[in-house]
Amino acid sequence: KEYMIENHVAPYEEETHQGLIRHALIRKGFKTGELMVCVIINGKKLPRSEKLVEKLCRFDGMTSISYSINTDKTNVILGKELVNLYGPGYITDYIGDVKYRISPLSFYQVNPVQTEKLYGKAMELAGLTGKETVLDAYCGIGTIGLIASKHAGKVIGVELNQDAVRDAVQNAKKNGITRTEIAEIITHIGFY
Numbered sequence: 001k002e003y004m005i006e007n008h009v010a011p012y013e014e015e016t017h018q019g020l021i022r023h024a025l026i027r028k029g030f031k032t033g034e035l036m037v038c039v040i041i042n043g044k045k046l047p048r049s050e051k052l053v054e055k056l057c058r059f060d061g062m063t064s065i066s067y068s069i070n071t072d073k074t075n076v077i078l079g080k081e082l083v084n085l086y087g088p089g090y091i092t093d094y095i096g097d098v099k100y101r102i103s104p105l106s107f108y109q110v111n112p113v114q115t116e117k118l119y120g121k122a123m124e125l126a127g128l129t130g131k132e133t134v135l136d137a138y139c140g141i142g143t144i145g146l147i148a149s150k151h152a153g154k155v156i157g158v159e160l161n162q163d164a165v166r167d168a169v170q171n172a173k174k175n176g177i178t179r180t181e182i183a184e185i186i187t188h189i190g191f192y
Contacts, residue, residue, distance in 0.1 A: 003052045012042050014075070020046075022070060023077050025104060029093035030112050034063040036091045038104035040070050040077060046085075053086045063091045066104050078105055082163075090167070095119065098146050101170050105163040107140040119147050128152050142168035142182065149177050157182040 003009065010019040023040040037056055039046065046052065046067045053065050065086035070079030082089075082105055090103045095116050102108045109115040122144065128134070128151035136145030139157030141164050149155045149172075157180060159165050168182040 003048075003055050007048045007051055009047060017042070017073050025068075025078070027091060027102060027104075027108065028061070029063075029091050029102075031094040032092050033061040034091035034093070035059060035061040036064040036066075036102070036104060037062070038065075038078075038082075039067045040079060041067050042071055044069060044071075046083070049085050057086065063087045064089055064104070068104060080105075095143055096147060098143075098175055099171070100141055100143060100146075101167050101174065102141060103163045103167050106161060106167045107164060109143065115143065119144055123147065123151055126151070139168055139182065140164045142171045142180070145180060146171055146175060146177055149179050153179065155180045159183075 004011065004021060009021060012019040012022040020041050020043050021039060022042050025038040025040065027036040028034070039052070049067070056062050056065050066082055066084045066089060068079045069081040069083070070076065090101045093100055093102060093112060095112050128148065130151065130153055132152045133154045133156065134145065134148045134152045136148065136155055136157040139145050139159045142157055145155045145157040157168055159168065159182065165182055172180045172182065
């Protein structure tokens with residue numbers, strides 16, 4: 001808010017499609033303490049972005065600052081284009097003992113503490129023996145599939161979001177999980 005006031009940056013008005021700042025996506029790695037801020041803008045450039053970075057870097061744990069361009073007349077929050085301003089462009093967090101890379105345009109559960117309990121229960125109820133092939137449809141960054149890979153013979157993750165696919169592949173590698181395949185859905189059903 002300080003940045004917006006000091007730099008005369010207007011908030012977005014959905015009715016008139018005027019103003020720049022549509023939303024602010026804030027994520028926190030509950031176990032790592034890493035913070036991410038992604039500002040969604042109705043424009044192509046965030047003016048004086050270095051001033052925003054300066055203000056946000058005052059917070060302990062600030063790891064990634066970016067903006068997402070969404071100039072469409074829609075109530076969809078995130079745009080398809082992302083501009084990284086500070087840090088590696090992602091944060092990391094854990095669900096159980098599996099470490100995840102989380103990019104701004106990738107889906108991540110909002111409550112990883114509860115997610116860990118839910119996934120644990122799902123693994124218990126699935127009764128995997130280590131011989132099964134598990135299909136993780138809409139796998140996102142691979143959260144449930146990578147946890148399932150410890151109990152299954154193989155996991156195949158399928159995802160439409162390219163950013164999430166990149167994160168899922170990196171997450172499998174970072175965790176040394178080789179019994180996974182992550183596929184992106186291309187147009188209809190084609191895989192690569």
